[in-house]
Amino acid sequence: MTKFERDLYDELVKRKLLPEEILRKVAEECERTNIPFIYYLVDKKYIEEEILLTISAEVGNIPFINLKEITVEESAIKSVPVRFCWHYQFLPVKLENKTLTVAVSNPLSIQAQDEIRLNLGFNISMVLAKRNYIIEMIKTYYGVGAETVDQLISYGGERYVHQQGERTQTIENIERRAEDASVAKLVNQIILDAYKKRATDIHIEPYRQKLRLRYRIDGVLFEQNVHEEVSNFIQAIFSRIKIMANLNIVEHRLPQDGRAIVKTADQILDLRISFLPTPHGQSLVIRILPMRMVFSLEKLGFFPEDLRFIESAIRRPNGIIFVTGPTGSGKTTTLYACLKKINRVEKKIITVEDPVEYELEDITQVQVNPEVGLTFAKGLRSILRHDPDVIMVGEVRDRETAEIAIRVALTGHLVFSTLHTNDAAGGITRLIDIGIEPYLVASSVYAFIAQRLVRIICSQCKEEIDDVGGEISEEISSVVGGGKVVISRGRGCEQCNYTGFYGRTAIYEILVVDKDIRELIVDKATASVIREEAIKKGMRTLRENGWLKVIQEITTPWEVMSVCEDMKFEVVDKEKKVNSDLYYVSPHREEKDRVCHLNQGEKRVFMRVPYKIPVRVALVEKGEGEVIKITKQVLQNIEYEKVDNEEFLQEMVTEEVKDVELNVDVFTTTINLSAGGLVFESQYLFPIDTILELKIYLPADRGSVQCFAKVVRVEKDLPRCFYIATCFLDMSSEHRSKINEFVKKEISKQRFLNLDIHQGD
Known part of the structure; x- marks a missing residue:
C-alpha cells in the first residue's frame, strides 16, 4: 500500500465506517491483487464513492471536485496524449505556468507523478473526482477508442x-x-x-x-x-x-x-x-x-383497459390485426410481444419478415429474399402448407400480399401484420387504395392499432413545470375532464446523459371493426367519417393517449406533439366564429381524391403567420357549381356564416350572376399557411372541389412556391370577403420543406413555445 492508502486505512478505522477486520481483509486482498485500495472499496460497494473521496480529500489535502461543474481547458487536453490518460487514469483539466492539474479518483503515487513529469515536462497538481466521470470525460474530449x-x-x-x-x-x-x-x-x-x-x-x-x-x-x-x-x-x-x-x-x-x-x-x-x-x-x-430481448405486452405502454382488449383480441381463432405507424414506431416490437403472449405448445406460429429482426424461441421465422423470388406473397402461400394457427406478415406492401392475408384470415387463421398509415382509420383506406374490396376489409379485419413512440422522462431528474402555455393546458384539461394539470419534464442528469429522457414508451390508438364500422367500410366512407364514428364509440386517439401519459408524468407535451401534431383537429360548430390562432379545416366528406400526400378526409392544421403573404390564384377546373363573383347588389342583404354545400349556393345566387363567365386570375393574400395548405382572402366564392393553381410569394427573399390545390371549405368574414381553405395537391418535397421552415420560424416569434410542425409522409 502507498503512504496515502495507509493514511486512508487509518482514518477509516478511526471513523468506524467499516469493522477493522473487514478493512484488514480488504487491504490484504489489494496487496495480493495489486488493485488500488479505493477502487476495491467502491467496486465491492463497501463505501459509497462520494463519501470515500470526501474522506480521501481530507486525508491527502487534495480538493474534491465535480467534473460536471467545471470547464476543462482545451490547452490541457491538447498537451497530454490520450495513452497517458488511460494508463494513469487521469483527466487533464487545467494547464497554467507549467503546472498541469489532473483529476484522479485515486491519488497518483510519487513514482507516477515523476514519470508524468519526466515525459510531459509539467509539474503535477491533483484534484479528486469520481472515477466514472473521469472515464466518461476522457472519451468525450479525446473520442471513442x-x-x-x-x-x-x-x-x-x-x-x-x-x-x-x-x-x-x-x-x-x-x-x-x-x-x-x-x-x-x-x-x-x-x-x-x-x-x-x-x-x-x-x-x-x-x-x-x-x-x-x-x-x-x-x-x-x-x-x-x-x-x-x-x-x-x-x-x-x-x-x-x-x-x-x-x-x-x-x-x-x-x-x-x-x-x-x-x-x-x-x-x-x-x-x-x-x-x-x-x-x-x-x-x-x-x-x-x-438477442436476449424480453417482449412483454405489459411493458409496452398499454393502459389496463386497452391491455385487456389486446389480450382478448390476440386469442381469437381468426381475423386480421393490423399495427400501423411510420418506420421506427415500434410496430414489430408490438407484434413480437403479441406472439410471445400466445406462444404455446398447441399453437403453430409462423412469421414472414423482411428482415427477421429478433429470433423468437419456438416460432418458425421466414426471411423474405426477393433476389431469389421469395416475396411476402410467395412466403404466405407456402406457409399455408405448413398447417399454421397464427401467421405474422412483416408488412402488407401490395395488393397480392393483402389479398392472400385476407383469404388466410377468412379461412380460419389469425393473422398479424403492419401498415404504414398515419392513424388507425387510415389503415382502412390504405387497404382499399391498393385494390382490396371494402366488403373483404370489413369481413376480415378485427382491429387496427396505430402507435407512436415517445421518450420517457428520466426518473432521476424529473421536475414539475410551472407554466407550459395556455393552449397545452386547456387541451389536456379537456381530455381529462378539467381540473389542474400537473406536467413534468427531465432536468437532465448523469443517468440520462443530460437529455431529460431515459427510454421510450408507446402511445396507441385502437380502432375496433364492429358492426357500425363495417357498414361504413362497405359504404366506402372516408377515413375521417370512420374516425369520428370510432371516437363516438369511445376510441381514444393517439393524441389523447399521449395527453394521459403526460398527466401521469411519463412523458412531456412536446414529445406528444412531435409525433402527432398533424392529428390535432377540432369539430367547429357551424355557427361558431373561428378566432383562434389555429384554423382547422378538413376535406369535404364526398371528396374522393387524395390530397397533400394524406388519405382522404384526414384533418389539417393551418397555422397563422403574423402577416399577410401575397398569393396568385388562377382557376384550373370548376367544381360542381360555377365560380361566382360576389357583387354588392346580390349579397349586401344576405346574412350567413359559412358556405359548404351546393344547395345553399343555389339559393344564394341569382341566375343572372350564375351565367357570368369569369376568367379568374387574381392576386390576393393569405394569413393562414402551412406545409399542407393555406387559406386566402377572396371576393370570389369558389365552391368545394374547385381546382386552383396557386403561386405563393414567401417574404424575406425566400422565393415563390407554385402548386395545384383543391378547395375544401369556404368561410365568410365580411359581406364581400371570403376565406377559401385549400389543400395542396402536388407540392414537391422541396417546396413543402421551404414553407414548413418559414412557418416554423414565424411561429417561434409568437407564443407557440417549442412547437414543431410535421408534414405528412
Whole structure:
C-alpha cells in the first residue's frame, strides 16, 4: 500500500465506517491483487464513492471536485496524449505556468507523478473526482477508442490503411477483444460503447478530412467525439466490419448489407450492417439488436383497459390485426410481444419478415429474399402448407400480399401484420387504395392499432413545470375532464446523459371493426367519417393517449406533439366564429381524391403567420357549381356564416350572376399557411372541389412556391370577403420543406413555445 492508502486505512478505522477486520481483509486482498485500495472499496460497494473521496480529500489535502461543474481547458487536453490518460487514469483539466492539474479518483503515487513529469515536462497538481466521470470525460474530449488510435499511430498505423484480415468466428466476444491494440479493438470499442449507452444504431459517415460518429439513443441521433486521426484508419475499420459480416472487402462501389453476431458480458448482439457508397467513401449504419430481448405486452405502454382488449383480441381463432405507424414506431416490437403472449405448445406460429429482426424461441421465422423470388406473397402461400394457427406478415406492401392475408384470415387463421398509415382509420383506406374490396376489409379485419413512440422522462431528474402555455393546458384539461394539470419534464442528469429522457414508451390508438364500422367500410366512407364514428364509440386517439401519459408524468407535451401534431383537429360548430390562432379545416366528406400526400378526409392544421403573404390564384377546373363573383347588389342583404354545400349556393345566387363567365386570375393574400395548405382572402366564392393553381410569394427573399390545390371549405368574414381553405395537391418535397421552415420560424416569434410542425409522409 502507498503512504496515502495507509493514511486512508487509518482514518477509516478511526471513523468506524467499516469493522477493522473487514478493512484488514480488504487491504490484504489489494496487496495480493495489486488493485488500488479505493477502487476495491467502491467496486465491492463497501463505501459509497462520494463519501470515500470526501474522506480521501481530507486525508491527502487534495480538493474534491465535480467534473460536471467545471470547464476543462482545451490547452490541457491538447498537451497530454490520450495513452497517458488511460494508463494513469487521469483527466487533464487545467494547464497554467507549467503546472498541469489532473483529476484522479485515486491519488497518483510519487513514482507516477515523476514519470508524468519526466515525459510531459509539467509539474503535477491533483484534484479528486469520481472515477466514472473521469472515464466518461476522457472519451468525450479525446473520442471513442482514442487510446487505440493513439497506439496504432505509435505502432505504425500506415500498415492498417489497406488491412485485409481474415474471417472471424461466428460469435465474437467483443469485450475480450476490446483489450487488444488493433483496428479490431477500435471497432469493438465503438460497438461496446454504443451498446452501453443504449444506442439502437451506429452511424459512421466519412466527409472530407473528417469522420462523423453518431449514436441513435431513444430515437434521437447524438454525435460522439472521435480522435482526429481516426479518419486515416477508416478503410481498415470498414474492412474489419465487412470481415465480421462476411462481406466483400474490396467492393466500394455498390451498397452491401450483412449481419454479424457478437457477445458482451451480459448479452449477445445481432448486428445488421449496411454500407452505402458516397462521394467521400462508404457510409455505414449498424443496427444493434439484443438477442436476449424480453417482449412483454405489459411493458409496452398499454393502459389496463386497452391491455385487456389486446389480450382478448390476440386469442381469437381468426381475423386480421393490423399495427400501423411510420418506420421506427415500434410496430414489430408490438407484434413480437403479441406472439410471445400466445406462444404455446398447441399453437403453430409462423412469421414472414423482411428482415427477421429478433429470433423468437419456438416460432418458425421466414426471411423474405426477393433476389431469389421469395416475396411476402410467395412466403404466405407456402406457409399455408405448413398447417399454421397464427401467421405474422412483416408488412402488407401490395395488393397480392393483402389479398392472400385476407383469404388466410377468412379461412380460419389469425393473422398479424403492419401498415404504414398515419392513424388507425387510415389503415382502412390504405387497404382499399391498393385494390382490396371494402366488403373483404370489413369481413376480415378485427382491429387496427396505430402507435407512436415517445421518450420517457428520466426518473432521476424529473421536475414539475410551472407554466407550459395556455393552449397545452386547456387541451389536456379537456381530455381529462378539467381540473389542474400537473406536467413534468427531465432536468437532465448523469443517468440520462443530460437529455431529460431515459427510454421510450408507446402511445396507441385502437380502432375496433364492429358492426357500425363495417357498414361504413362497405359504404366506402372516408377515413375521417370512420374516425369520428370510432371516437363516438369511445376510441381514444393517439393524441389523447399521449395527453394521459403526460398527466401521469411519463412523458412531456412536446414529445406528444412531435409525433402527432398533424392529428390535432377540432369539430367547429357551424355557427361558431373561428378566432383562434389555429384554423382547422378538413376535406369535404364526398371528396374522393387524395390530397397533400394524406388519405382522404384526414384533418389539417393551418397555422397563422403574423402577416399577410401575397398569393396568385388562377382557376384550373370548376367544381360542381360555377365560380361566382360576389357583387354588392346580390349579397349586401344576405346574412350567413359559412358556405359548404351546393344547395345553399343555389339559393344564394341569382341566375343572372350564375351565367357570368369569369376568367379568374387574381392576386390576393393569405394569413393562414402551412406545409399542407393555406387559406386566402377572396371576393370570389369558389365552391368545394374547385381546382386552383396557386403561386405563393414567401417574404424575406425566400422565393415563390407554385402548386395545384383543391378547395375544401369556404368561410365568410365580411359581406364581400371570403376565406377559401385549400389543400395542396402536388407540392414537391422541396417546396413543402421551404414553407414548413418559414412557418416554423414565424411561429417561434409568437407564443407557440417549442412547437414543431410535421408534414405528412
